[in-house]
Amino acid sequence: MTAAPTVLAVIPARGGSKGVPAKNLAPVAGLPLVARTVHACRGARLVTDVVVSTDDAEIATAARAAGAEAVRRPAALAGDTATSESAVLHAMDAFEATHGRTVDVVLLVQCTSPFLTPDEVNGAVGRILSGEAATALTVAPSHGFLWREAEGGATGVNHDRAHRPRRQDREPEYLETGAVYAMDAEGFRTHRHRFFGRTALVVTDAARVLEVDDPHDLARARALAPLLDTPATPRLDDVDAVVLDFDGTQTDDRVHIDADGREFVSVHRGDGLGIAALRRAGVPLLILSTEQNPVVAARARKLRIPVLHGVDRKDLALKQWCEEQRIDPQRVLYAGNDVNDLPCFHLVGWPVAVGSAHDSVRAAARAVTVTPGGSGAIREIAAWLLGPELHTTDS
Numbered sequence: 539m540t541a542a543p544t545v546l547a548v549i550p551a552r553g554g555s556k557g558v559p560a561k562n563l564a565p566v567a568g569l570p571l572v573a574r575t576v577h578a579c580r581g582a583r584l585v586t587d588v589v590v591s592t593d594d595a596e597i598a599t600a601a602r603a604a605g606a607e608a609v610r611r612p613a614a615l616a617g618d619t620a621t622s623e624s625a626v627l628h629a630m631d632a633f634e635a636t637h638g639r640t641v642d643v644v645l646l647v648q649c650t651s652p653f654l655t656p657d658e659v660n661g662a663v664g665r666i667l668s669g670e671a672a673t674a675l676t677v678a679p680s681h682g683f684l685w686r687e688a689e690g691g692a693t694g695v696n697h698d699r700a701h702r703p704r705r706q707d708r709e710p711e712y713l714e715t716g717a718v719y720a721m722d723a724e725g726f727r728t729h730r731h732r733f734f735g736r737t738a739l740v741v742t743d744a745a746r747v748l749e750v751d752d753p754h755d756l757a758r759a760r761a762l763a764p765l766l767d768t769p770a771t772p773r774l775d776d777v778d779a780v781v782l783d784f785d786g787t788q789t790d791d792r793v794h795i796d797a798d799g800r801e802f803v804s805v806h807r808g809d810g811l812g813i814a815a816l817r818r819a820g821v822p823l824l825i826l827s828t829e830q831n832p833v834v835a836a837r838a839r840k841l842r843i844p845v846l847h848g849v850d851r852k853d854l855a856l857k858q859w860c861e862e863q864r865i866d867p868q869r870v871l872y873a874g875n876d877v878n879d880l881p882c883f884h885l886v887g888w889p890v891a892v893g894s895a896h897d898s899v900r901a902a903a904r905a906v907t908v909t910p911g912g913s914g915a916i917r918e919i920a921a922w923l924l925g926p927e928l929h930t931t932d933s
Contacts, residue, residue: 544640544642545585545643545644546629546630546641546644547582547585548645549575549589549648551590552593552616553596553597553616557752558751562592563596563597563600564750565884566652566760566763567763568883568889570600570604571650571750572601574652575654576604576605578655578658578659580604582660582663584667585659585663587633588606589607589608589609589633593612598610603868609628609629611628622646622648622732623726623731626644626726627727630723642723643721646718646719647717647719648717650716650750650751651715651749652750653748653759654717654718655742655746658718659718661674662674662676662720665740666721666722672737673732673735674737674738675715675719676717676718677713677714677740677741677742678747679713680713680744681705683697684697696711712739715747716749722735764901769905770905773923774821774924777871779865779870779871780871780873781823781825781882782823782825783873783874786875786892786911786912787911788809788911788912789804789805789912790912792804805837805912806912806916808914810840812917812918812919813843813916816923816924821923825837825844825845825846825847826845826882827845828847828849828878829847835847846859852879853884856872857885867886870885870886870887871886871890871919872885872888873907873916873919874890874895875895879899880899884902890905891906892915893908893909894910894912895911907919
């Protein structure tokens with residue numbers, strides 16, 4: 539039998555960035571940009587191997603956590619003048635030396651395209667494997683009229699300004715998205731450039747095209763993620779621990795105060811059922827709250843789970859707890875509702891916002907419950923992990 543072709547996706551991800559500091563680690567919908575790109579490549583059935591080429595230890599760690607290999611890029615290939623092609627060639631050499639396999643198709647995949655899909659990656663690879671082309675790239679259709687400033691006045695670039703055909707009467711042009719480039723590996727080694735021979739276009743949805751080059755692009759990506767991402771919820775295999783905020787997550791964020799100044803909150807029995815089921819399944823649990831309030835401790839005792847409250851820096855407390863429990867933060871689900879939860883969101887692998895969370899928290903979450911805080915949101919999260927049937931009578 540003929541061995542299946544080796545299709546290597548190379549994701550260049552330098553640590554330095556002038557436009558957005560630590561850009562490749564910037565989270566969009568709870569995932570660093572580099573992890574989103576790794577997931578898109580790993581989800582493409584034609585891709586056999588995924589490598590992240592980086593000079594940064596944190597990016598390498600994030601890449602491995604997302605399921606890619608990490609290749610340490612030498613300093614000579616990590617400067618502002620180094621080409622992406624040089625990083626891809628270096629990664630190919632390192633991969634072939636390590637695995638003893640020759641790469642048949644190589645891809646250059648950019649972290650700056652947060653809404654890349656596995657189908658788009660497959661489309662580019664398929665053009666090469668079929669022999670249709672030696673190189674391929676993702677593009678978006680464009681019907682825009684382009685202009686150029688000139689000494690005698692502005693002139694049309696792709697049109698005659700005296701003739702304005704209707705959109706439907708114009709041949710579409712295509713804008714390079716910068717997301718994916720696929721090349722026949724042997725030809726790429728020869729030409730040392732991403733374009734040679736016959737080039738094929740992989741047409742993508744223009745609404746999903748966004749390159750993150752400055753903070754405004756990153757803000758747009760975070761705003762668009764809830765609209766463009768396929769909703770994803772974790773399973774028990776994805777999570778090693780569940781950490782829960784209290785106010786606004788296990789309550790509706792309202793406080794009732796009597797004449798003596800005593801505070802009362804409302805909790806949901808369904809949340810108790812969900813937490814009891816998670817406890818019985820052996821999932822480590824923790825309540826983490828900024829408020830120093832006896833009601834938080836009382837609820838934790840009722841649920842028979844540990845609590846840390848009166849904590850100013852929840853992210854530091856969470857990091858310390860993970861170290862003590864020997865749990866990788868990337869395997870932690872953290873549920874919260876407000877801006878003081880965002881540092882924890884940036885630390886864990888599964889940041890989850892309850893349905894009533896602040897907009898900025900929903901935008902930073904990897905998953906959002908349908909249920910508001912205090913109305914059974916934790917019960918919903920437990921159902922994600924354990925299935926809809928929670929066989930327990932505890933509350």
